[in-house]
Amino acid sequence: MNPTFIHNASRFTGVGWWYISGNPSASDVQLTAISPRHIISVRHLSGNFTGGNQSVRFLGSDNQVQTRTILPFTNILNGTDVVDLSVAELSSPLPATVVPIRYCNNQTEVQLTGDTIMVLGKHGTTGTSACGGKGVIAGFTDLSYTPYSSNTRMFHFDYVTGPGVVDDCYYGPSSGDSSSPIFVEYNSQPALVGVATVVSNPSPLVYQSYCTSVQSYIGQLDAILNPAGYRMRPAQYTATALSLASSAAAGTARQGHPASFTFTLGNTGGQTTGSVALTLAFNPAEAPNSVSAPGWVVEPMGGGVWSVRKAVMSAGNSIVATANWASLPAVASLGVNVTVESDTTSTTSSTSSFTVLPSYAAWAAGLSEAGEGDDPDDDGMENLLEYAFGGNAENGTMALPAGHPLRPVLSVAGGNVTLTYPERSDAGVRGLSYLVETATSPASLPGATTLPAGAVSSTAAYVPAEVGFVKRTITWPSDGPRRHARVKVVLAE
Numbered sequence: 491m492n493p494t495f496i497h498n499a500s501r502f503t504g505v506g507w508w509y510i511s512g513n514p515s516a517s518d519v520q521l522t523a524i525s526p527r528h529i530i531s532v533r534h535l536s537g538n539f540t541g542g543n544q545s546v547r548f549l550g551s552d553n554q555v556q557t558r559t560i561l562p563f564t565n566i567l568n569g570t571d572v573v574d575l576s577v578a579e580l581s582s583p584l585p586a587t588v589v590p591i592r593y594c595n596n597q598t599e600v601q602l603t604g605d606t607i608m609v610l611g612k613h614g615t616t617g618t619s620a621c622g623g624k625g626v627i628a629g630f631t632d633l634s635y636t637p638y639s640s641n642t643r644m645f646h647f648d649y650v651t652g653p654g655v656v657d658d659c660y661y662g663p664s665s666g667d668s669s670s671p672i673f674v675e676y677n678s679q680p681a682l683v684g685v686a687t688v689v690s691n692p693s694p695l696v697y698q699s700y701c702t703s704v705q706s707y708i709g710q711l712d713a714i715l716n717p718a719g720y721r722m723r724p725a726q727y728t729a730t731a732l733s734l735a736s737s738a739a740a741g742t743a744r745q746g747h748p749a750s751f752t753f754t755l756g757n758t759g760g761q762t763t764g765s766v767a768l769t770l771a772f773n774p775a776e777a778p779n780s781v782s783a784p785g786w787v788v789e790p791m792g793g794g795v796w797s798v799r800k801a802v803m804s805a806g807n808s809i810v811a812t813a814n815w816a817s818l819p820a821v822a823s824l825g826v827n828v829t830v831e832s833d834t835t836s837t838t839s840s841t842s843s844f845t846v847l848p849s850y851a852a853w854a855a856g857l858s859e860a861g862e863g864d865d866p867d868d869d870g871m872e873n874l875l876e877y878a879f880g881g882n883a884e885n886g887t888m889a890l891p892a893g894h895p896l897r898p899v900l901s902v903a904g905g906n907v908t909l910t911y912p913e914r915s916d917a918g919v920r921g922l923s924y925l926v927e928t929a930t931s932p933a934s935l936p937g938a939t940t941l942p943a944g945a946v947s948s949t950a951a952y953v954p955a956e957v958g959f960v961k962r963t964i965t966w967p968s969d970g971p972r973r974h975a976r977v978k979v980v981l982a983e
Contacts, residue, residue: 501679504591505610505671506548508539509557520610520670521546521560522682523590524711525720525765526583529560531669532687532702534638536563536576546580550587558582566710574639574687575702577714583797586837593704594674594681596726599630599645602683605674607647609659609699611667611686623659625649627683630703635688643706645684649697660697661689672701681725712801719787719799721764723833730759730805730834732766736826736842739812743844744983745820746851751778751844755798755830756808768798768811769829776824778813786811803832820852848920849983853877857884862981871897878922878979879912880959892954894961898977906965907942911977913949913962925978926964930971942966942973 506529508519521529529546531539538544544560559581566573584590597605609623625647633644649660661667668687673680684701691697704711712721732755739750755768769791770781777794786809787799798811818824824844831837854860854873862874869886876883881896888896890912898911913924926947929938941947945966952961 498678500551501589502591503548503551503588506546506588508560509545509547511545519666519668522669522671522685523548523584523588524577524593524682524722525590525715525718526588527580527718527720528715529578529580530682530685530704530711531563531576531578532638532685533563533565533572533574533576534635534687535668536565536578539563539578548584548588550585551589552587554587556584556588558584564714566707568641568707568710571641572639573702573707573710574635574642575685575704575707575711577711579718583791590723591671591673591680591682592676592723592725592833593708594676594683595705595708595724596676596681597674599703602627602645602674603629607683608673608675608680609647609670609686610672611659611661611670621659625659625699628698633700642687643703644687644700645703646698646700649699651695651697659699661686661699663689663691667699676725679725716801717787719765719767719789719797719801721801721833723765727834728761730757730761730763730832732756732763732830732832732835732838733758734768734828734830734838734840736828736844738844742847742983743818743824744847744849744851746817746849746855747983749815749818749846751813751824751826751842753811753813753828753842754808755811757803757805759835760805761834762802762804763832763834764802765831765833766800766803767829767831768809769831770796770798770811770813771827771829772796772813773825776819776821779816780814781811782814783809783811785809817851818846820848820855821846822848848916850874850877850920850981851983854883874979874981878914878917878924878981880914880956890952890956890959892952892956894952894956898975900975902968905968907968907973907975909964909975909977911962912952912956912959915958915960921982923980923982924962925980926975927978928973928975930973932974935974935976942970 504523506521524530539560548556561579563576563578566575605627607625609625627645628648630645670686672684687700687702689699708722735754743749772794774794781796783798789797824846826842829839859866863872867884867886873883880890901908927935927938929935947964949960
């Protein structure tokens, strides 16, 4: 970044350079980002970038160099005319520190003629270094550039070599200026009008530098960008407004269970917007198995990040993006950083958090026998009972960590019968129910959940404490008929 540059250098992060591995000093052909994933070039230069082994570099606003591999170019056609213009996709998107260049959409060719332009290119006839200069658009015309194009809409700016002339720059006949961008200024920002094509010398005193007119091919350029969820970004636009809401889908989100969370993005303003992007960034260990958004481009970016994009979004339209888990991670809260942006709005970021309830499925994950009725340690207690009372399903221990009994205990003393057992303090959240059944005969126990007359039920903390458990105590007078009692556990996740 050069703070003394004639224009604010931070506004030109979207202008990069062809990087030739092993020959950095020759790496000065300029290439322009028109989306986070696309660069624009003249067609006659694109053949030099054989897909997969050439790179482009950009200097971000954070002074970090970003390098991307250039994938094969797509050439522009205008009907049957071959145009000296092409677009290539990059191996991965550029970060927010590299801002794609907008195009001039607020002036016609007539209005642009006579406008001052900023010209990027090389210095001198041999192209020894990159530089910037200025010129004036002299006019538009249709030209062929044999053998590269049959007909291309171009404009030119002239450099007169006579004495006393104040013209600033021209393209050197052998300097390799091709593809360098040309801008007009709009709202103190660069607006792309063309890319360098060829220079002619029609008279001894004049160099005419020709540029492919970008605004003449916006439809063709959009046709290439749209399938990836982008469009050419206009310099002049009316801002709109985007809204975001997130929620858990129907049902309760539980650890170890399938679940879906939704993110609703709406264009609540009155204007169409474009290059709309919803970025969902999860902790990689908690990321969903998939993200879906019908009609939108959905791309996993790696590291728990998903990009959901659409080239054009009309006013009043909305999208529902759904993050899907086959099995929710064993966390109490699942967070996601959400970024929303478009080419007619400012970028906003927020954090959404979803409560994830504990579950038997998460507790049993990894057990050699994970069914509720299984007993992997053969201690006579099925997994569901181990889960409900705080046992370890694989070691046969009949005591809680602090030493209290794992099984229910029935005792008689002081004229009372007392039944005690451990109960999870968050049993309701877990969908656990503890049903005490009492009856005068074992055959009558099923469903006999009415406690004896005078029964009192209460809970209290264990001493010493048992983390996550309370002690349930039920007492009733012992002067009645002899009774059998048991605790039944029911799980409703």
